[in-house]
Amino acid sequence: MKLSKGVRYALRMMVDIAKESDGTNRVALSQVARHTCMPRRYLEQLAIPLRRASLLAGTTGRRGGYVLARPAQDISVGEIIESVVGRLSITNCVLDPASCTLADGCECRGLYQRVNTEIAKLFDRITLADLLREDWVQSAGTGRRRRRTPAASLRAGRGFPAERHAPSGKGSLC
Amino acid sequence: MKLSKGVRYALRMMVDIAKESDGTNRVALSQVARHTCMPRRYLEQLAIPLRRASLLAGTTGRRGGYVLARPAQDISVGEIIESVVGRLSITNCVLDPASCTLADGCECRGLYQRVNTEIAKLFDRITLADLLREDWVQSAGTGRRRRRTPAASLRAGRGFPAERHAPSGKGSLC
DNA sequence: TTCAACTCCGACCGATTTGATAGGAATTGA
DNA sequence: TCAATTCCTATCAAATCGGTCGGAGTTGAA
Numbered sequence: 001m002k003l004s005k006g007v008r009y010a011l012r013m014m015v016d017i018a019k020e021s022d023g024t025n026r027v028a029l030s031q032v033a034r035h036t037c038m039p040r041r042y043l044e045q046l047a048i049p050l051r052r053a054s055l056l057a058g059t060t061g062r063r064g065g066y067v068l069a070r071p072a073q074d075i076s077v078g079e080i081i082e083s084v085v086g087r088l089s090i091t092n093c094v095l096d097p098a099s100c101t102l103a104d105g106c107e108c109r110g111l112y113q114r115v116n117t118e119i120a121k122l123f124d125r126i127t128l129a130d131l132l133r134e135d136w137v138q139s140a141g142t143g144r145r146r147r148r149t150p151a152a153s154l155r156a157g158r159g160f161p162a163e164r165h166a167p168s169g170k171g172s173l174c
Numbered sequence: 175m176k177l178s179k180g181v182r183y184a185l186r187m188m189v190d191i192a193k194e195s196d197g198t199n200r201v202a203l204s205q206v207a208r209h210t211c212m213p214r215r216y217l218e219q220l221a222i223p224l225r226r227a228s229l230l231a232g233t234t235g236r237r238g239g240y241v242l243a244r245p246a247q248d249i250s251v252g253e254i255i256e257s258v259v260g261r262l263s264i265t266n267c268v269l270d271p272a273s274c275t276l277a278d279g280c281e282c283r284g285l286y287q288r289v290n291t292e293i294a295k296l297f298d299r300i301t302l303a304d305l306l307r308e309d310w311v312q313s314a315g316t317g318r319r320r321r322r323t324p325a326a327s328l329r330a331g332r333g334f335p336a337e338r339h340a341p342s343g344k345g346s347l348c
Numbered sequence: 349t350t351c352a353a354c355t356c357c358g359a360c361c362g363a364t365t366t367g368a369t370a371g372g373a374a375t376t377g378a
Numbered sequence: 379t380c381a382a383t384t385c386c387t388a389t390c391a392a393a394t395c396g397g398t399c400g401g402a403g404t405t406g407a408a
Binding site for chain 1 (some may be wrong): 390394395396397398399403404405406
C-alpha cells in the first residue's frame with residue numbers, strides 16, 4: 001500500500017509549479033528539477049500524463065515550460081494521482097471484477113470496493129491549494145486538522161535557501 | 175497503492191479458517207490451500223506472522239492446524255494487514271520521517287500522514303466477522319456498516335462446495 | 349537565420365520487490 | 379513407527395518500478 005515514487009514526484013512537481021508559476025509564469029522542468037532534486041528526465045515523463053489530464057499546460061520552445069491548467073484550488077490530489085497511475089485500485093478486482101477467478105462469492109471483494117472508494121474520496125477532497133497552505137504542512141497524525149502551534153511557527157523561521165531540497169546523505173525523497 | 179498478494183492471501187486464509195474452524199476445529203493449511211487455490215507453502219509463510227500477532231493459534235503434529243486465536247468479531251482487517259506487511263504506511267516518511275531528505279518543510283507530508291491515518295482507521299473498523307456476513311459480500315460501497323438482514327442469517331447456514339474457489343482459466347485471485 | 353532551451357515521445361535497462369518454491373527440523377496423534 | 383502437520387531459513391523467478399537515453403519538433407532570442 002505504498003504511493004509510488006512516480007506519484008510522489010508528480011505531487012511535488014505540481015506543488016513546485018504552483019508556487020513558482022504564480023498563475024501565469026511558465027516553469028521549466030529544469031527549474032523544478034533544480035528546486036526539488038528530482039531527475040529532470042523523469043519529470044518529463046510524469047508531466048506528459050499531467051498535461052493530458054488537463055492539469056498542466058505545456059509550452060514548447062525556448063522559455064517554454066508548464067503552468068497549472070487550472071487554479072490550484074480546482075485541482076485535487078486524486079486527479080493528480082489518477083493521471084499518472086490510473087484510477088485508484090487497491091486490488092485488480094475493484095476496477096475489473098473479471099480479473100479475479102472467483103466470480104461473485106468472494107468475501108473480500110466488498111471490503112476492497114468499500115475501502116477503495118473511501119480512499120479515493122479522501123484524495124479527491126484534498127486540493128493542491130490545500131497542500132500549499134502553511135497550516136497543512138506541519139500537523140502530524142490524528143488525521144484531524146490542527147491549529148498551527150507557536151512552536152511550529154517559530155521553527156518555520158529557518159526558511160529555504162536553495163538547500164532546502166538538497167540531499168542530506170541518507171534516505172530519499174518522500 | 176495496491177494491496178499485495180500476500181495481504182490478500184492472508185485475508186482469504188483468515189476468512190477460510192474462520193469459516194471452517196467454527197471456533198474450535200483445527201484447520202490445516204493443506205485444507206485451506208485446497209479450498210482457496212492458494213499455494214500451501216506460501217500460506218505457511220503467511221501464517222507465521224499471523225500467529226505471532228496472536229490472530230491465529232497453531233498446533234503442530236498430526237491433526238494439527240490453525241484456529242482463530244480470538245473470535246472473528248475481535249479481529250480487525252487492519253490487524254491482519256499489519257501482521258503480514260507491518261504497520262500501514264503509504265509513504266516511508268509516515269512512519270520514519272528521518273527517511274526523507276527533506277526535513278520539515280515538506281508540503282506533502284501532512285497529506286501523507288492524514289490520509290495514512292484515515293486509511294488505517296478504515297481497515298481497523300472492519301472485522302473478520304464483517305467479511306463473513308452475507309450482506310457484506312455483494313454490496314458496493316458507501317463504506318457504511320449495514321445491519322444484518324434476516325435473509326443473510328438464513329443463508330449463513332450453507333457450507334462450502336469445494337469447487338467454489340477453483341480457478342476458471344484466466345486471471346488470478348483478487 | 350541560427351542557436352539554445354524547451355517540450356514531447358518511445359525504447360530500454362537495472363535494481364528492487366514480491367510471489368513462490370524447497371529442504372528440512374520439530375511435533376504429535378493414530 | 380509413521381504420516382501429517384507446523385515452523386524456520388534460504389533461495390529462485392518474475393514482475394514492477396525508477397530512471398536513463400537518443401532524438402524529433404517547437405520557439406524565442408541573439
